[in-house]
Amino acid sequence: MNGIGDTDRARETQVEVKNLVKHFVQRGGFLRRNPRIVRAVDGVSLKIEHKKTLGLVGESGCGKTTIGRCILRLIEPTSGEVYFQGTDVLGLSGRRLRRVRRDMQMVFQNPFSSLDPRMSVLSIVGEPLQTHTSLSHSDVRDRVVELLEQVGMSGEHIYRYPHEFSGGQLQRIAVARALALNPRFLVLDEPTAALDVSVQAQVIAQLMELQRELELTYLFISHNLTLVHYVSDTIAVTYLGKIIEYAEADQIFDNPLHPYTQALLSATPSLDRALRQQRVILSGGVPDPANPPPGCVFHPRCPRATEQCTKVEPHLVDVGGGHLVSCHL
Amino acid sequence: MDQPLVTVRDLRLHFRTYAGIVHALNGIDLEIHEQDMLGLVGETGCGKSMTGVCILGLVPRGGEIVSGSVVFRGEELLGKPKSYMQTIRGAKIAMIFQDPSASLNPLFTIGQQLETVMRRHQPADKSQMRDRALDLLKVVELPDPARILKTYPHELSGGMKQRASIAIALSCGADLLIADEPTTDLDVTVQAQILDLLRRLRETQGVAILMITHDLAVVAETCQRVAVLYAGQVVESGPVDEVLFEAKHPYTRALLQASPKRSSRGQPLQAIPGTVPSGLQVLEGCAFSPRCPHAMEVCVQPPPRASVTAAHAVYCYLYADSEE
Numbered sequence: 327m328n329g330i331g332d333t334d335r336a337r338e339t340q341v342e343v344k345n346l347v348k349h350f351v352q353r354g355g356f357l358r359r360n361p362r363i364v365r366a367v368d369g370v371s372l373k374i375e376h377k378k379t380l381g382l383v384g385e386s387g388c389g390k391t392t393i394g395r396c397i398l399r400l401i402e403p404t405s406g407e408v409y410f411q412g413t414d415v416l417g418l419s420g421r422r423l424r425r426v427r428r429d430m431q432m433v434f435q436n437p438f439s440s441l442d443p444r445m446s447v448l449s450i451v452g453e454p455l456q457t458h459t460s461l462s463h464s465d466v467r468d469r470v471v472e473l474l475e476q477v478g479m480s481g482e483h484i485y486r487y488p489h490e491f492s493g494g495q496l497q498r499i500a501v502a503r504a505l506a507l508n509p510r511f512l513v514l515d516e517p518t519a520a521l522d523v524s525v526q527a528q529v530i531a532q533l534m535e536l537q538r539e540l541e542l543t544y545l546f547i548s549h550n551l552t553l554v555h556y557v558s559d560t561i562a563v564t565y566l567g568k569i570i571e572y573a574e575a576d577q578i579f580d581n582p583l584h585p586y587t588q589a590l591l592s593a594t595p596s597l598d599r600a601l602r603q604q605r606v607i608l609s610g611g612v613p614d615p616a617n618p619p620p621g622c623v624f625h626p627r628c629p630r631a632t633e634q635c636t637k638v639e640p641h642l643v644d645v646g647g648g649h650l651v652s653c654h655l
Numbered sequence: 656m657d658q659p660l661v662t663v664r665d666l667r668l669h670f671r672t673y674a675g676i677v678h679a680l681n682g683i684d685l686e687i688h689e690q691d692m693l694g695l696v697g698e699t700g701c702g703k704s705m706t707g708v709c710i711l712g713l714v715p716r717g718g719e720i721v722s723g724s725v726v727f728r729g730e731e732l733l734g735k736p737k738s739y740m741q742t743i744r745g746a747k748i749a750m751i752f753q754d755p756s757a758s759l760n761p762l763f764t765i766g767q768q769l770e771t772v773m774r775r776h777q778p779a780d781k782s783q784m785r786d787r788a789l790d791l792l793k794v795v796e797l798p799d800p801a802r803i804l805k806t807y808p809h810e811l812s813g814g815m816k817q818r819a820s821i822a823i824a825l826s827c828g829a830d831l832l833i834a835d836e837p838t839t840d841l842d843v844t845v846q847a848q849i850l851d852l853l854r855r856l857r858e859t860q861g862v863a864i865l866m867i868t869h870d871l872a873v874v875a876e877t878c879q880r881v882a883v884l885y886a887g888q889v890v891e892s893g894p895v896d897e898v899l900f901e902a903k904h905p906y907t908r909a910l911l912q913a914s915p916k917r918s919s920r921g922q923p924l925q926a927i928p929g930t931v932p933s934g935l936q937v938l939e940g941c942a943f944s945p946r947c948p949h950a951m952e953v954c955v956q957p958p959p960r961a962s963v964t965a966a967h968a969v970y971c972y973l974y975a976d977s978e979e
Contacts, residue, residue, distance in 0.1 A: 385842035492930060493699075522698040522869065527913035528926035549843065552872075556915040556924070579917060593847035595872035597899065597916050607851055608844045611812045 339409075340543040341374040341397065341511055346406035348392050352616065362616045366392045367403070368567035371642075374511075379537070379544040381558030381575065383551050383590070387612050389567040390547045394513040397545070398430050399423070410511065428458050431504035435516035437496035441488045447474070447499055448484040454506040473502040478532055494525035498532065505536070511543045518553070530557060551594045555579055563587050566615055566623040569642065573649040583651040585628045622654070630655060658729065659686040660831060660863050661710060666723035668705055668714065668887075677934040679705050679718065681887040681942070687831065691863045692854070694874035694895065697884035698910075700931060703867045706884070707833045710865075711748055712740040727831075746776040749824035753836035755816035759808040765792075765819045766804030769826055776827040791822040794860070796852060814845035818852065825860060832856075835867045850877050871914055875899050880966070883907045886932050886942035893967030903969040906943045941971065949973055 348367040353360075367389040374380045382390045396403040399415060408415040415426055434440035441450055451473055452466045461469065471481030477498040488496055497517060504512055514533065518526040534557065537544060548554050554561055554575075561578045563571040563586065571584040582588045589608045608627045613619055619626050625635040634654050642650045668680040680702045687693050695703045708714065710725055712732055725732045727748065732740070752758040760768060769788045773779070779787070785804070792800035795818040808816055817837060824832055834853065838846040854877055857864055866878055874881050875895060882892040883904065891904040902908045912925035929946040932938065941947070944954035953972050961974035 385844060523871070523910060524698060524913045524927040527915075527924035530915075531924055531926055534923075550915075551843070552915045552917060555917060589844060593843045595846075595850070595870065595876040597872045597875050597911065597914055598918050607847050609848075611814055611845055612842070 338376045338411075339373050340376045340378075340411060341372075341545070342407075342409040343370060343372045343393075343397060344407040344409075346370045346393065346396055346408065347404045348389070348396055348401065349404045364616045365567050365618060366615060367396065368618075370406075370564070370567070370569055372562055372569065372572070374543055374545060375559075376543055377537070377541050378559040379546050379557055381554035381561040382545060382547045382564060383549065383554045383561060384564035385549060385590075385612055387566075387615060388564045389615075390549075390564050391515055392567075393564070394432065394515050394545060394547050398427070398432055398513060400432070424458070428454075428507040429510045430513070431507070431509040431511075432513040432515060433497070433500050433504050433517045436520050437493060437500045438488070438520070440500055441496060441503075443488050446485055446487055450488075450499060451484075451503045451506055454503060458507055469506070470502075473505055474499075476505065476536070477502045478528075492525070493521050494528055497521060497529050501529075501533065501536070505540070508540075509542070511545070513545045513547070515547045516549070517546075519548070519550075526553075533557075551590060552596070563590065566612065566618055568623060568652065569650075570624065570652045571650065572642065573651075574647075577647070577649050581649075583645065583649070583655075584624075584653050585630050585655070586624050589627075589629075622652075660689050660691070660728065661685070661687040662724075662726040663706070663710065664724045664726075666706065666709055666725065667721040668702070668709060668718055669721050670718050672717070675935050678937065679887055679934060680709070680723075681938060683723070683884075683887070684889055685882055685892075687863050687865055689830070689863055690857055690861055691880065692857055692878045693863075693865050694878035694881040695865060695867045695884060696869065696871055696874055696881060696910075698869060698931060700934070701884040702887040703869075703884050704835055705887075707750065707835055707865060707867050710831075710833065711744055711750060713744075742776070745772055745824075745829070746827040747829055748831045748833065749827070749829040750833040750835065751817070751820050751824050751837050753839050755813065755820045755840075756808060758820055759816060759823075761808050764805055764807055765811075765822075768819075769804075769823055772823055772826045787826070788822075791826055792819070794825065794856070795819070795822045797822070812845075813841050814848060817841065817849055821849075821852070821856070825856070825862065829862060831863045831865065833865045833867070836869070837866070838873065839868070839870075846873075853877065871899065871910065883910070886934070886938065888938075888942055889970065890943065891967075891969045891971075893963065897964060897967045901963075903963055903967075903974055904943075904971050905947045905949050905973070909946075 346367055347369055350364040350366055352362040352364060370393055384390050395401045397408050410426055410430060418426060448470055451470045455461055455466050455469060470484055474481050479498055518529050546557050558575045561575050562569045565586050571587045582591055610627050621637045622635040622640050625631040640652045640654050642652045644650055663683055663685040666680050666683040670677040670679055683706050697703045714720060720733060766788055770784050773784050788804060789800045792803050797803050797818050838849050853864060856862060878895050881895050881898050882889050885906050891898055891907045902911055909927045913927060915924060927946055932942055940955035941958040944950040951972060958970045958972055959975045961969050963969055
């Protein structure tokens with residue numbers, strides 16, 4: 327890493343999302359006359375720099391997976407803009423979209439369901455190569471062996487099927503598949519939620535090594551705040567389809583400003599002895615995203631809510647040093 | 656110290672499968688005291704759920720308890736007839752499961768399900784049972800108990816369903832509550848509520864809790880004592896502060912180093928090399944020795960119990976000389 331060109335590239339924005347909105351319409355009632363609109367993602371903007379990891383944390387139903395899928399256009403966002411290396415992803419179609427997709431890949435939460443049980447490892451990892459390149463059979467096989475070795479597995483596994491592997495091995499295979507086309511950007515959607523801690527440690531260590539080696543950019547989605555803090559450079563905390571706090575990973579942990587982030591931190595069980603402090607326990611659960619509360623979406627559960635919070639919706643404001651928070655306080 | 660509420664000694668459970676005999680539990684030793692909160696931690700397949708199930712006498716089909724004893728209040732439970740166990744289960748020892756939407760019956764209201772358990776163990780007339788049900792829902796801090804009685808499980812959120820299933824488990828004044836991953840399916844903020852509730856129930860209801868979980872941090876936050884399981888054996892047990900912060904057994908240490916901590920950011924997570932043994936092999940010596948960085952020749956023999964302090968025991972040759 328030397329020369330001015332490299333530093334410039336390091337600061338380059340790899341992925342930028344502006345005001346992303348995804349509403350799902352649920353039809354219900356007699357003759358489906360009462361559609362309910364679920365605001366899964368409601369105006370999310372974020373930026374990920376080259377070779378960095380953005381952690382996206384939040385509880386179930388806060389829209390974190392939907393954000394990841396919208397960026398890759400696995401589902402079509404209702405509105406908003408997504409840029410990948412300066413290209414407007416939402417404006418692309420056909421061949422040009424396929425070209426961009428080679429550079430953006432996803433690893434899903436549960437490898438037991440994301441890998442086809444009837445396909446061998448060779449076809450699972452080789453499938454993207456067959457779709458996107460014109461490599462010969464033997465070249466595909468060589469590349470698959472190389473990929474498996476890259477994720478710390480032996481190349482002799484290529485003729486085996488998913489049921490012959492453990493969860494950690496399957497997740498490595500899923501990572502190998504995602505890496506097949508030399509992507510620049512990976513969306514990791516809860517990649518270790520289905521794994522035991524010792525296996526999680528192996529997979530996380532592998533992912534971080536691959537990021538260094540292959541200069542990858544990650545969007546790391548998880549509900550586990552400690553894990554996100556561990557892997558990310560910046561963290562975005564989401565609640566009910568909105569980003570409510572956005573800052574450097576250490577800033578979020580050492581100086582959380584939003585009451586929700588504070589509650590989330592204090593609710594997270596910790597192994598650090600010094601951190602077993604008095605906790606803020608929130609009442610209730612996450613509200614129905616089809617019918618979000620007026621004003622600040624968090625106010626019904628917020629221990630410090632005021633009159634203003636029930637009426638006026640706060641916006642993300644920079645409180646210094648790139649630490650953004652959406653709260654009236 | 657007074658007699659423990661439950662003593663489990665040398666519990667061995669085998670499953671007969673086409674591939675051979677699976678050794679699920681290989682000599683579990685546990686003690687649960689009155690009003691204790693004991694954490695049972697370990698990774699997938701280490702036998703933590705099976706231990707809970709064996710205490711209740713609910714061995715799944717194909718399983719066979721080969722040896723061992725489970726003594727509850729001075730009375731041996733293994734080998735007791737089914738009908739007798741039915742008077743213990745739900746009344747003296749109750750269980751809550753990981754997924755409340757699977758453990759609650761979707762076709763009956765919460766009130767009906769509470770009543771079913773009460774009618775089985777402590778029959779009373781309808782209005783008395785209803786009053787008791789209302790009290791229980793108040794104990795588990797559900798808002799508007801009268802309304803909750805008439806709701807079906809699908810109308811409640813995950814956290815509320817788990818509260819309702821705790822109410823059902825407590826309905827007959829159980830002395831021991833076996834909680835099998837009670838918060839694994841819940842969000843962190845809701846998990847914190849449920850853990851807080853369980854902690855308070857231990858004090859207010861005088862119930863002992865066996866907390867089965869894979870999450871060391873949950874144990875650190877809630878339990879007084881902990882037993883770490885590996886391949887169907889207890890490898891280390893003792894007070895939480897000693898076991899988790901002055902871990903002795905190489906497996907406990909490895910597990911702690913593999914868990915991300917706030918203070919460990921920037922340092923690589925230490926993965927444990929190798930994989931958990933399959934259970935099909937007969938384990939002669941220490942089950943962890945093939946993956947252990949400190950393995951010695953002597954580790955092919957069963958590890959001895961070494962006392963670190965009066966309450967803190969570790970099963971490992973590294974500490975064997977401290978036994979004298």
